[in-house]
Amino acid sequence: MAALTGLLFLGAMGTANAADGFQTSVPSAILVDYDTGSILFEKDADKRIAPATLAKVMMADVVFAQLRAGKIALDTPLVVSVNAWRRGGGPSGGAAMFAEVNKPAPVGELLAGALVVSGNDAAITLAEGLGGTESQFAQMMNAQAQAIGMTNSEFHNATGFADAGQVSSARDLATLAAHIIRTFPDYYPIFAKPNIEWNRIKQRNRNVMLDAGIGADGLQVGWLKDVGYHALVSAVQNGQRLVVATLSARSEKERVEETRKLLEWGFQSFRQRQIFAADKEVGRAQVFGGAQSSVGLAARGPVNLLTPRSGGERVSARVVYTGPLRAPVTKGAEVGRLEISRGPVKVLDVPLVTTEDVAVGSLMDRAIDGGLTLMGDSVRDLARRAMAKLHK
Incomplete structure (x- = not known):
């Protein structure tokens, strides 16, 4: 029936959305209270948008699950292929961990390379090492996304490189963030490492929201040409954790300002009721x-x-x-x-x-x-x- x-x-009692007077200039956003699951704000949160570098958060979820299941360990070595080096390493000109071609790197260091400095070489090496090919690993990402309720997402690669079929949404990404924080508390702190050093090259964490003074303690920011600037951030103030996703900001400045504004508004404007x-x-x-x-x-x-x-x-x-x-x-x-x-x-x-x-x-x-x-x-x-x- x-x-x-x-x-x-x-x-x-009530909750809030754009109609209550609060506004954000980013095209798509959601703000969620982690403990209760209450949606404090949403704006076009189900719009399907290329996730850019935030695809690496989905990649990390799959790797974390493999670690939890004991199929790999943080010190398991994976060899950096020519493909990973050429498409994602130094020769690519993009974000890279600068792993050496045909040399092994431990899973833990590759995770830090992918999540702290958005290293595409690290992401491809993890995908190839665990999935055989990046395409096969993407199917693992899709299976995991469906299992945790990400109904508006489809992944074709682990890097976030432009692909017409690779999409997600603000709501799905917030769901993913909350799932990682809840399910993998031992691995979540990797996102907040202040820097990494590999192959004698030291790099700072690219997530500028960690230094914005709002209690942010993890996840990622990203950018893709013709799509815009994204942020997926979790922050804690006075024991309360919020998760925010802002997608397609027009500039890095707008991404920082709007993400900060949403978090500050959420922390200041709400109280919990049973x-x-x-x-x-x-x-x-x-x-x-x-x-x-x-x-x-x-x-x-x-x-x-x-x-x-x-x-x-x-x-x-x-x-x-x-x-x-x-x-x-x-x-x-x-x-x-x-x-x-x-x-x-x-x-x-x-x-x-x-x-x-x-x-x-x-x-x-x-x-x-x-x-x-x-x-x-x-x-x-x-x-x-x-x-x-x-x-x-």
Whole structure:
């Protein structure tokens, strides 16, 4: 059956988007609170844009996963191919780690080369070393992107070099950043290394946002001709972490100013509020053929939302699931979502699980459900209550 929804009214709290008065000059942007997942601001956040150097963040996620699985180690040597050296190293004239051709370099140093100074030779060497070819590694990137919910992304290379089919979005990149911070805390600090030195060449971190005085502690900036200047940054102030993606700024100056402005506005303008306590029932899902006609739904943990300090507008929530559920139902099964919105903007999406077991009902229960479901849930529930009274 189609998704069933139940509306919950949450009152005057609110979140923000461009319509609330705050604006940014960059064409596409998103600002997300890391702990709650609340979207504080978005502007054309699903627009598909070439990610430029930010493709290396997706590359890093795949490498981190290989490290976590024990398939490689930070000291695993990978040989720098002629292709990696020519297309991404010194001869290319672009950002490079300056790794020597046909010489080995450890995975840890290659990661630093790719993430700290955007070394294209390092990125290609990692891709070839783990995928066989850069194209095959790109398929690993795409599989991982889909697994973490990056629905507007497609990768064809690990460097971010121009490719008509390589795209991502501000929302997807923020999702990727949060995933890396949460899943790979041991490797995330690589992004913030102040400098690297390889082959007697010392280079500073290219992410200028790390020195902007806003608490930035990682991820990358990038640029691509005819696309513009990008930033994907996470910052912490007073224990609160925000993730921001700004895409297609017209200049490096605009990228820095708009990224800083978004982060400062986010840190200053919002406070956290608990909407539902952990395990608090937020709605009920209909059950077909069960010992009871519905089951409670709750989030696994507390549901928190960042709301404007200055007051706000009304927000609403709805429970979304595909139903009715079929008995038996197991407690803790993820069967729905809690979507919290301000107007047309969805600002929070939380998985919901069942609060109890529901066994298969009696023959009478199943007969009532089968015969009356098409007449509507309210009629079915009335019939089941009436039959229950007759049996007492």
